Amino acid sequence: MLSIKNLHASIEGTPILRGINLEVKAGEVHAIMGPNGSGKSTLASVLAGREEYEVTEGEVLFQGKELLALSPEDRAREGVFLAFQYPIEIPGVSTTNFLRTALNQVREYRGQEPLDAVKFLSLMKEKMALVEIDQKLLSRSLNEGFSGGEKKRNEIFQMAMLNPVLSILDETDSGLDIDALRIVSNGVNKLKSDTTATIVVTHYQRLLDYIVPDFVHVLYKGRIVKSGTKELALELEEKGYDWIKEEVDSTATV
Amino acid sequence: MSKDNQILEDLNSKEYEHGWSVNFETDEAPIGLNEDIIRWISTKKEEPSWLLDWRLKAFKIWQGMTEPTWANVNYLKMDLQALRYYSAPKQSKKAKNINEVDPELIAIYERLGISLNEQKRLQGIAIDVVLDSVSVATTFKETLGKLGIVFCSFSEAVKEHPELIQKYLGSVVPMTDNYYAALNAAVFSDGSFCYIPKGVRCPMELSTYFRINAANTGQFERTLIVADDSSYVSYLEGCTAPQRDENQLHAAVVEIYAGAHAEVKYSTVQNWFPGDKDGKGGIYNFVTKRGICAGDHSKISWTQVETGSAVTWKYPSCILKGDYSIGEFYSVAVTNNYQQADTGTKMIHIGKNTKSRIVSKGISAGKSQNSYRGQVQVMKRAHNARNFSQCDSLLMGNQCGAHTFPYIDIANPSAKVEHEATTSKIGEDQIFYCNQRGIATEDAVALIVNGYAKEVLNQLPMEFAVEAQKLLALTLEGSVG
Ligand SMILES: Nc1ncnc2c1ncn2[C@@H]1O[C@H](COP(=O)(O)OP(=O)(O)OP(=O)(O)O)[C@@H](O)[C@H]1O
Ligand SMILES: [Mg+2]
Numbered sequence: 120m121l122s123i124k125n126l127h128a129s130i131e132g133t134p135i136l137r138g139i140n141l142e143v144k145a146g147e148v149h150a151i152m153g154p155n156g157s158g159k160s161t162l163a164s165v166l167a168g169r170e171e172y173e174v175t176e177g178e179v180l181f182q183g184k185e186l187l188a189l190s191p192e193d194r195a196r197e198g199v200f201l202a203f204q205y206p207i208e209i210p211g212v213s214t215t216n217f218l219r220t221a222l223n224q225v226r227e228y229r230g231q232e233p234l235d236a237v238k239f240l241s242l243m244k245e246k247m248a249l250v251e252i253d254q255k256l257l258s259r260s261l262n263e264g265f266s267g268g269e270k271k272r273n274e275i276f277q278m279a280m281l282n283p284v285l286s287i288l289d290e291t292d293s294g295l296d297i298d299a300l301r302i303v304s305n306g307v308n309k310l311k312s313d314t315t316a317t318i319v320v321t322h323y324q325r326l327l328d329y330i331v332p333d334f335v336h337v338l339y340k341g342r343i344v345k346s347g348t349k350e351l352a353l354e355l356e357e358k359g360y361d362w363i364k365e366e367v368d369s370t371a372t373v
Numbered sequence: 374m375s376k377d378n379q380i381l382e383d384l385n386s387k388e389y390e391h392g393w394s395v396n397f398e399t400d401e402a403p404i405g406l407n408e409d410i411i412r413w414i415s416t417k418k419e420e421p422s423w424l425l426d427w428r429l430k431a432f433k434i435w436q437g438m439t440e441p442t443w444a445n446v447n448y449l450k451m452d453l454q455a456l457r458y459y460s461a462p463k464q465s466k467k468a469k470n471i472n473e474v475d476p477e478l479i480a481i482y483e484r485l486g487i488s489l490n491e492q493k494r495l496q497g498i499a500i501d502v503v504l505d506s507v508s509v510a511t512t513f514k515e516t517l518g519k520l521g522i523v524f525c526s527f528s529e530a531v532k533e534h535p536e537l538i539q540k541y542l543g544s545v546v547p548m549t550d551n552y553y554a555a556l557n558a559a560v561f562s563d564g565s566f567c568y569i570p571k572g573v574r575c576p577m578e579l580s581t582y583f584r585i586n587a588a589n590t591g592q593f594e595r596t597l598i599v600a601d602d603s604s605y606v607s608y609l610e611g612c613t614a615p616q617r618d619e620n621q622l623h624a625a626v627v628e629i630y631a632g633a634h635a636e637v638k639y640s641t642v643q644n645w646f647p648g649d650k651d652g653k654g655g656i657y658n659f660v661t662k663r664g665i666c667a668g669d670h671s672k673i674s675w676t677q678v679e680t681g682s683a684v685t686w687k688y689p690s691c692i693l694k695g696d697y698s699i700g701e702f703y704s705v706a707v708t709n710n711y712q713q714a715d716t717g718t719k720m721i722h723i724g725k726n727t728k729s730r731i732v733s734k735g736i737s738a739g740k741s742q743n744s745y746r747g748q749v750q751v752m753k754r755a756h757n758a759r760n761f762s763q764c765d766s767l768l769m770g771n772q773c774g775a776h777t778f779p780y781i782d783i784a785n786p787s788a789k790v791e792h793e794a795t796t797s798k799i800g801e802d803q804i805f806y807c808n809q810r811g812i813a814t815e816d817a818v819a820l821i822v823n824g825y826a827k828e829v830l831n832q833l834p835m836e837f838a839v840e841a842q843k844l845l846a847l848t849l850e851g852s853v854g
């Protein structure tokens with residue numbers, strides 16, 4: 120489904136991603152871990168099409184299409200969803216209104232009729248139940264004054280509404296309390312299918328207890344320096360990153 | 374919420390869509406401005422001598438005045454002698470009702486999306502339409518007449534309700550008020566008049582639709598709204614003009630009188646031709662709007678969505694004379710390309726326990742300049758006066774300007790005046806967030822801007838709010854990305 124080959128990206132001339140290779144197949148869950156500043160959010164942003172980042176090398180195929188050639192909105196309409204590490208506030212625009220606009224633009228792109236108010240509302244009700252989100256929150260200005268956990272839950276609610284093919288969750292677990300983490304993770308699990316894939320960026324094993332990854336990758340200095348199965352995450356939890364850093368830094372080629 | 378979406382989908386034409394004109398026979402005054410022209414207008418309109426005298430007095434006063442220069446706008450002075458002060462579509466005889474109006478005129482308004490046919494209108498809105506210098510039609514007159522409500526053109530009111538006109542004309546905006554108000558008093562051609570009797574709640578929105586059609590013609594209309602004790606009326610004003618290379622002048626006066634316990638809501642969606650992308654042409658909109666809360670517990674609220682005009686100079690104000698009276702001003706002013714707007718309000722607290730609220734949302738894009746100018750004045754006798762002002766500016770791009778000039782003048786120590794101001798930019802990250810959910814950039818801008826202006830748009834009657842949202846989006850198209 121997603122094939123990243125030798126992806127290099129920089130911001131303001133500073134290289135951040137330095138040769139990422141990653142294959143994600145339908146039905147899979149990939150976890151991306153790694154120390155702060157290693158480039159995890161950058162990778163997510165580049166995949167989503169954030170313009171500040173300049174892709175200097177490499178290619179990305181998403182369902183056979185050149186992802187990097189598409190505008191950010193077309194990537195979203197093709198089914199790429201990013202749950203932001205830091206969701207953005209939009210004053211005066213309710214989540215409901217925001218999603219109605221988003222969903223109908225996505226549907227239009229896919230040649231589907233816009234959803235009328237009644238159908239939209241019933242879809243909302245269904246997805247609200249999935250992530251146990253309060254309706255009151257959805258009529259408030261998007262993310263404005265939301266608590267950290269509310270913002271994250273709202274991201275997953277949006278994901279549920281837009282029904283993406285590839286979901287990238289950037290530290291969705293941070294800010295969620297213990298119960299919320301379980302609820303939101305269950306929601307994500309219910310949304311999984313044979314035709315969708317999930318990339319979870321996280322620092323902690325506790326999320327991976329719920330959303331069990333097929334593969335775990337360690338990103339360090341803009342490269343995937345180690346890949347393994349879910350056991351790798353457990354090992355990292357126990358030992359930290361120093362041993363990997365040492366391994367990489369001692370064999371580093373210029 | 375369904376409305377919002379429809380709007381976003383409706384966006385297609387980027388240019389000013391009302392920029393066409395129609396040729397039909399007109400009755401015109403000679404070009405130029407002097408006493409003879411004023412007499413010509415007055416004769417044409419078969420006015421009583423008191424009104425001619427009033428005009429001539431205003432003209433004398435105007436001759437002694439100079440054009441104000443304090444506003445934060447820059448424009449080429451207009452040669453007022455090169456303008457025509459009266460232009461009216463020729464109608465063989467005066468239309469008694471809508472069925473007698475020239476079908477060509479009706480067609481113009483149909484093209485603007487305004488149906489003058491009472492049966493065709495879904496919503497109950499009575500409308501008075503002013504084309505160039507004169508009022509051409511007023512709908513629902515009979516329905517309103519049964520309640521004692523007078524809603525007609527200004528000229529008609531002069532003939533049929535002279536006592537009301539004589540009592541209130543110039544009582545809120547005296548002819549000496551300012552340069553444009555004096556000019557308007559001398560040459561005004563028509564406008565709308567409305568009187569709501571004691572205790573009557575006007576059952577439908579009253580609306581005036583202004584259209585400039587003829588070239589080189591100034592439009593000087595007057596609106597006078599009198600709400601007698603314990604009455605209520607909601608009044609709407611809309612306007613468009615053809616696209617022309619030369620600037621055209623619009624200098625209107627609006628006066629509102631509210632008696633005890635009366636409430637008047639006045640909403641404007643201003644969409645005069647703003648000039649083209651290079652700043653050529655466009656309307657100079659120099660308007661004086663003022664209301665007086667004359668009686669205790671009266672209320673006047675101004676809501677305006679200003680998207681058009683090359684230069685706007687406009688300060689809808691409230692004189693809060695009655696005790697416990699309330700003045701409100703809700704404004705969204707958008708400027709793009711080379712547009713300039715200097716707009717705001719004056720709240721003059723005279724009575725005790727008077728309250729005022731100002732919410733101003735400026736949006737500047739392109740190379741435009743957008744200024745808020747507001748004055749809160751609390752007089753000696755105004756115990757416990759309260760004012761809250763919120764002035765926000767939103768910038769798009771880095772070639773535009775936003776300016777805030779609040780003036781506060783307090784002569785009573787019990788007054789409480791609060792002023793909040795913010796300036797923000799539409800963030801790249803807000804747009805990216807929308808993009809990431811599948812929303813195109815133009816629509817993202819529309820969404821963000823409408824969210825920003827929501828508190829003001831919420832004040833508008835439903836259909837007007839929809840229109841206003843569309844306009845905001847249209848005005849700002851292409852200004853990001
Ligand atoms: N606008 C920018 N200008 C300069 N450097 C930047 C900019 N944005 C990101 N970076 C740098 O890029 C590097 C990668 O950042 P990124 O946010 O991708 O890290 P991360 O792996 O997601 O970290 P964390 O675990 O803390 O979320 C960091 O060193 C960061 O400082
Ligand atoms: Mg990060």
